[in-house]
Amino acid sequence: YFLRGGLYMEGYFNASDTIDACLRLSSATLRNTDDNDYHLQLSGDADYGMGGLKIVERLPMCLNGGLSWCSDHFADIALRDMKAEVLDIPALINMSLISENTFMLQDFNMALGPVKLTSILEILPEAYGNIFAGIKSDISANITATLTEPYDITGTDLPSIDAKLSVPAAYIAAANGRARLNKVALDADMSLKGKTPDKSTITLQ
Numbered sequence: 001y002f003l004r005g006g007l008y009m010e011g012y013f014n015a016s017d018t019i020d021a022c023l024r025l026s027s028a029t030l031r032n033t034d035d036n037d038y039h040l041q042l043s044g045d046a047d048y049g050m051g052g053l054k055i056v057e058r059l060p061m062c063l064n065g066g067l068s069w070c071s072d073h074f075a076d077i078a079l080r081d082m083k084a085e086v087l088d089i090p091a092l093i094n095m096s097l098i099s100e101n102t103f104m105l106q107d108f109n110m111a112l113g114p115v116k117l118t119s120i121l122e123i124l125p126e127a128y129g130n131i132f133a134g135i136k137s138d139i140s141a142n143i144t145a146t147l148t149e150p151y152d153i154t155g156t157d158l159p160s161i162d163a164k165l166s167v168p169a170a171y172i173a174a175a176n177g178r179a180r181l182n183k184v185a186l187d188a189d190m191s192l193k194g195k196t197p198d199k200s201t202i203t204l205q
Contacts, residue, residue: 020049036070040082056123061086068096075099087123089115097153105151105159113142139170139184151194158194165190 025044033039043062048055065082078096085091095108117139121132144164151159165188173180187205 018051020047022047030067033066036068038067038069040065040067053125053127055125059087059123065093073099075103087119089113089119102155103153105147105153107150108147109145111142111144114140115143116140134175135172136175137170137172139167139172142166142168148191149194158192158197160194161190161192163190163192164188 023044023046025042027041027043029039029041031039041062041064043060045058045060047057047059062085063082064084066080067082068078068080070076076096076098079093082093083090084093089112091110091112093108093110096106098104098106117137121129124132142165146162148160148162151157165186167184167186169183169185171180171182172184189201189203191201193199
């Protein structure tokens with residue numbers, strides 16, 4: 001093991017933007033698997049608030065996957081088959097960042113979901129959760145995103161990304177039973193052209 005431990009806490013507060021955040025790691029493992037390749041495992045939870053309002057509290061999260069890094073190129077990093085989970089929302093991430101004259105995101109792809117409405121509502125502050133109190137639904141969404149060309153994260157252009165949003169057939173109903181939509185579904189494809197945004201496209205089905 002290169003690193004192994006737990007019970008680590010990191011806090012952040014900025015009075016100017018009123019952000020108050022705290023990350024607690026219950027376990028952390030970094031194991032060397034090859035010359036510059038590692039296996040990373042993290043688990044813990046987080047708090048996040050803004051403007052005195054606690055938005056999420058004790059939000060569980062974990063990371064588990066491959067990490068490539070070399071001390072000779074300190075800012076270069078790659079994630080390979082990195083599995084992440086926040087609450088009960090899974091994600092799979094692959095990406096690589098290199099730094100020469102600038103910071104270039106060489107590749108990035110992510111699969112997120114299913115993201116369940118019921119899971120999101122569980123973590124909303126009461127003030128926001130009350131807005132949805134009159135709604136019942138089993139709706140969820142899956143999102144994929146792929147970077148289609150290297151992206152200079154220090155530049156002014158937008159990234160070029162192909163993304164897809166899929167909402168499988170679901171119902172939405174009033175909690176009092178007075179109204180119900182039995183089948184709601186959506187498939188959306190977006191192609192964002194970072195250097196020529198006017199050529200970007202969105203297709204809905």
